[in-house]
Amino acid sequence: GAVVSQHPSRVICKSGTSVKIECRSLDFQATTMFWYRQFPKQSLMLMATSNEGSKATYEQGVEKDKFLINHASLTLSTLTVTSAHPEDSSFYICSAPKFVPAGGVGNEQFFGPGTRLTVL
């Protein structure tokens, strides 16, 4: 399988501060990455699609000015939660599709280990 990393794995911050989360594809290049949020006992919710070299595409209801996404290179996307508040506390997960030449499925999508954000 592929490896996608995230940093930090856990962050606790005060209300009003900004938090940056990094997502890296370690052994492949990813022109597209995806950012999800998951609240306890709920399903994954796609927040946005990160596109290398162009603006991110946000899902309906996600504030693009609050959740800033930058796809700086073919292996790195960052999500910045600006002016975080307690309701932003959640589990943030990124994913990236990797082309798999064998098997015919095309791309398989791999998830990072997630970042648990707690805003006090």
Added chain:
Amino acid sequence: QKEVEQNSGPLSVPEGAIASLNCTYSDRVSQSFFWYRQYSGKSPELIMSIYSNGDKEDGRFTAQLNKASQYVSLLIRDSQPSDSATYLCASPAGGTSYGKLTFGQGTILTVHP
């Protein structure tokens, strides 16, 4: 109707039994299907991918795809307590293999000793 739907849960099976997880989809252009396992507090882990009609086996896991009936299933043989997790069926949108995933609601599996 949701684009990807998983059958009712939670599912509880005894250790050593076969666990059967099912998923139906509505978009006929969907080409690829994935099964993810998610342990509580962890991110999803890809365990099976399938794009051809029929069965695909990997160890104790078998994925089955029937495009005519628009369903995909996952069988777990010789279930172990460590298989207890939420299983997610997913397919990339729009018939691509690299697009954003559409997930089913997940099936919680519990394997009891």
